[in-house]
Amino acid sequence: MHLTSDVVVIGGGIIGSAAAFFIASDPTFDGKVTVLEKDRSYKSSSTTLSAASIRQQFSTPENIKISLFGIEFLRNISEHLALRDGIQSASDLDIGLQEKGYLLLAGGDGQEVLRNNNAVQKELGADIGLLSPKQLGERFPWMNCDDLSLGSLGNQGEGWFDAYSLLQLFRAKNKELGVEYIYDEVVELKYNHNKISTVTLKTGQTIQGTAFINAAGPAASNIASMVKINLPVESRKRCVFVFHCRNQITNCPLVVDNSGVYFRPEGEHFICGVSPHENNDPENFDYQVDYNLFDEAIWPTLAHRVPAFESIKQINSWAGHYAYNLLDQNVILGTHPQIDNLYFANGFSGHGLQQAPAVGRALSELVLHGNYRSLDLSVFEFSRILKNTPVKELNVI
Incomplete structure (x- = not known):
């Protein structure tokens, strides 16, 4: 079977689901978003197995700004992720946020x-x-x-919450917005010159796309290797x-x-x-x-x-x-000079869950508008990896 999609997100955990949400909910976007996730149960997902917390106590200004947006998003979760039909109860939207510092x-x-x-x-x-x-x-x-x-x-502005509940809210809202989740494993990315054209799944299904997002978590380097890019991210x-x-x-x-x-x-x-x-x-x-x-x-x-x-x-x-980002334990965000329609959001080194709202928003801006409009995160772009110039975060836990 051959499908088409405007945006193909590889990885249906919190990063991929947040990116899909911000793209699909953008008023300027009227296309299709497809999320690919190999683990339907999410039992081995980094999202659901994390310690599920959020903090402002970073040393890098951009990381602090990311978390300042993140806590406001979590505090006002019902404004963002409530379903339009209104059938949810207050408990359905409760992620158990505990701001105990x-x-x-x-x-x-x-x-x-x-x-x-x-x-x-x-x-x-x-x-x-x-x-x-x-x-x-x-x-x-x-x-x-x-x-x-x-x-x-x-x-x-600091504390912990229920990661699984947050992920489920993102997924439910995405499905309401028309995002399609396909539970299958990516085995090949076909590309010509500097653009990916098609993703092939383990079942043989192919999906043709315009933009692709690598949100594959600990498996991200495997996805990058399919287009001969060395991504310094390990599990x-x-x-x-x-x-x-x-x-x-x-x-x-x-x-x-x-x-x-x-x-x-x-x-x-x-x-x-x-x-x-x-x-x-x-x-x-x-x-x-x-x-x-x-x-x-x-x-x-x-x-x-x-x-x-x-x-x-x-x-x-x-x-x-x-x-784990081997260079500096910070996210690698944006495109690579070699492939201009593959967007990376990898190497969070334990910060991914709390950074998902801001990074999801950033990815939507890059994909739909070609630049950052809310928060400039260019300090985390791929060029620093190629130049071996780390953005050192002193507070890695």
Whole structure:
């Protein structure tokens, strides 16, 4: 079977679905959008397996602006993703947004980075406060602050939410807007000179298109290789552990220890994780949980930072994948000089879910108008990869 579509989105997770939404809802667009997703269940999707959080605490101005737009989008989700027939209830549009903040902790040699980042964040309008060890102890009496020099806390605009619910809302709205989801795997991109003409699926179906978006997450480099483009994005496994604490810990934000270990409340329990050391973080596509990571790296840190966590019980876990940008852990966004109708949105390195609204809007502007109109994200264009000039983000979690 041969189909045609004005825009073909490869990847139906949060990035691809957000891009489809902003394109299909643009009043100047009257064409067809097709989204291709190989995992109908989304059980292995980076979107659904993420820790599902949003923060303003970045060091790069563009990342901060992306999240400022993102939090407003999430706060006003019903204005964007409610269906026109009005049959949804309030609970249908509830993504469980909890604006309880991020708390980034610094030891003796880390406070200068937090202070410098805070100056940039506040200048751009992010409500981030700095707390001394004494203030930290007063506000969070359950926390050991003896070896801390500073804490950076989001007073608003930061927290966590239900990733699966957000994805389902995007998909439902897209289908109402006429977006077609096809559950199949891309195996070939046919191109002549500097343009892709057709995508071939595993079932043999072909789709002819005008514009193509690579939103394939950890598999993005495979899509790029089909047009002989080297995309420096690898799949890196990240494990999330759920634990129960018998002692009551109140007023707990998402805490990022100075060691890199993070934890936050999740209902009556907590979730936690840490990125492996760069020397022990190979490309990985399996979903096996590394329990040694919890036993050897995470639990000792939790027990040190929160004495009540000495007697916790680990009760659940899962593994997902980052689409890890080897150059600078920031998104690679826009076209490549070699193929001018293939748009990249890859290498978020753990930031994709929270950046999806702004990046989806940016992609729609590039595809439909040829330039950014809302927020200039040209700092993330492919040329920096070709020139090996990283945009270094200091706050990668």
